[in-house]
Amino acid sequence: MHDAGAINRYQLAELGSLLAEPARAAMLLALTDGTSRPAGELARAAGVTPATASAHLRRLLDGGLLALHVQGRHRYYRLADDRVASMLESLSLARIPAHALPTKGNAQLRRARYCYRHLAGELGVAFCAALLRNDWLRTGTRGLQLEITGVDALASHGLQFVDVSRVYGRSCLDWTERRMHLGGPLGVTLTSAMFEAGWLRRSPRNRVLIPSADGLRRLSELGVDVS
Amino acid sequence: MHDAGAINRYQLAELGSLLAEPARAAMLLALTDGTSRPAGELARAAGVTPATASAHLRRLLDGGLLALHVQGRHRYYRLADDRVASMLESLSLARIPAHALPTKGNAQLRRARYCYRHLAGELGVAFCAALLRNDWLRTGTRGLQLEITGVDALASHGLQFVDVSRVYGRSCLDWTERRMHLGGPLGVTLTSAMFEAGWLRRSPRNRVLIPSADGLRRLSELGVDVS
């Protein structure tokens, strides 16, 4: 008996074999932005025929890495949950030499981007830091939790969202910043609220998030370093 | 050109195939405590002949997951760096159902354990939280950094260590706590200092770390919640 809760060799090997095929890896990477995509599109993304893709998708589904949503004759696949997403992010990080991280270019992507439906990048890190600095976010037993004071502060600056007293966040390591930001259900909730408040909008082409002038002003008022 | 810094499908698949074999997975898991082990021992741990183990170890070495230290006729393998270790930790986390995480039993292991040569578990999380709460730890551009005030505070409570002005830490997600603690070179340095100060000692059998009464008192004085 050793390390209850720890993964065993067979579970790790099973997980590895799910990643071990370039076609499956491509599918997973195509889904890291949190979108749901039909099987045919994933087949094209992976560069294999629909028949082959179907077999791969079945394995990923059985392996618990994907979730399925059936709509008419389409079958939409997405990452099973945000733990799978952050696993993929951390794997990405693991394979990149540390000195290569602060990439030139891609300034927009470094600035603010979508990381499985929550805000990441410099702005995401700064937002999370501000929440912590003001004691609006605390680490409870079940994850990161927004304090009442935080809810009030965000609301007073025009950010409206549902009751988050039972919504928990997770710390998510950022692959460009190598610093923590707010993920999990709480991160998704707050990011969605920013969309609705017009603070942020998505780029149609990639994972870049574009803050509005109003959004930046509001964030700045909340103590977020938007420089 | 997309997502500079992100892993591509072939890199992810290569990484996956390294994990995909139970024998290799067993070897990696046997090394997650940060030890170096000779090839023969790893062969026994994996349940394969030395010949087979040698081939596996070569692949892991070429893949950048292991490092090698030759001493006489022994060849000692260890995890290449702590990014590999935290990658393995995050993979473990990904495969464990959320509701199963707060495991009964293994109280000692949940309490404090070795995570690739730094302190993890409840005590690790609480220690990191205290550092952040007192503004002794800040997130600089190159990683987590200890402030002068933090160095002084720790020193005044009897913790002695080398100059850490250029030693950076990384946030490391904990698989029992699901919360951040301090890893990376800085985490290793501080944990080593705790060993030398007699605050902690290792269990000979597993990854459990046992705090001394004096260590708990010192940590408590530093604002760490040791309850």
Added chain:
DNA sequence: ACGATGCTTCGCTGCCGCGCGAATCGTCGC
């Protein structure tokens, strides 16, 4: 110098699984 020990390399066998085309199932549009 000699055998014992730890580890690697070589040659071989067997098996797993990827990829495709063809066929099948289910749904949508007319």
Added chain:
DNA sequence: GCGACGATTCGCGCGGCAGCGAAGCATCGT
């Protein structure tokens, strides 16, 4: 209903690789 379309299942060929035993190489002990 009927064909068109998305997706899955089936059967087959082929490549890669895990596993072992035997042999080779380096080092330690005496």
